[in-house]
Amino acid sequence: MPDVVQERAGVQVLVCDPAGPPIVTVQDALDLIGAAFAGAEVVAVPADRLDESFFELGTRFAGEVMQKFVNYRLRLVVVGDISRQVEASSALRALVRESNSSGHVWFVPDLDALDDRLRTVA
Numbered sequence: 001m002p003d004v005v006q007e008r009a010g011v012q013v014l015v016c017d018p019a020g021p022p023i024v025t026v027q028d029a030l031d032l033i034g035a036a037f038a039g040a041e042v043v044a045v046p047a048d049r050l051d052e053s054f055f056e057l058g059t060r061f062a063g064e065v066m067q068k069f070v071n072y073r074l075r076l077v078v079v080g081d082i083s084r085q086v087e088a089s090s091a092l093r094a095l096v097r098e099s100n101s102s103g104h105v106w107f108v109p110d111l112d113a114l115d116d117r118l119r120t121v122a
Helices: 026-036 061-071 083-088 090-100 111-121
Strands: 004-008 011-015 042-046 075-079 105-108
Touching (some): 011 111, 042 111, 061 075, 061 105, 090 105, 105 111
Parallel strands (some): 011 042, 042 075
Antiparallel strands (some): 004 011
16 A cells, blocks of 8 residues: 555544555655645654654654744654554653643554544644
8 A cells, every 4th residue: 555645533634554665864854744645634653653762752853853843833653563562761751641641643553543532643
């Protein structure tokens, strides 16, 4: 399935294909942002598409990517199991907790959880 804009819980979401290309650079993230301009307010990226450096906060990759989404007024949602990465890093655990309490970046286990979250803010 290619990346596709879907209406989920009344919100236009760019749902990214789990088999799509990996996101390893800021330019890769900007490409998703460009695709979202087809009408999406939210970009749902499978955690498996994110380079492992995204979850290693010392690389600053996560911060750069998240800031790009904020700058373009798009919500970034990382979809999937990141328990291994969270268990390995108290800083990442804090980032996930903080992000999930804001409106710009969320970490959710699956698309059903995204739908539930969208319903609470819509």
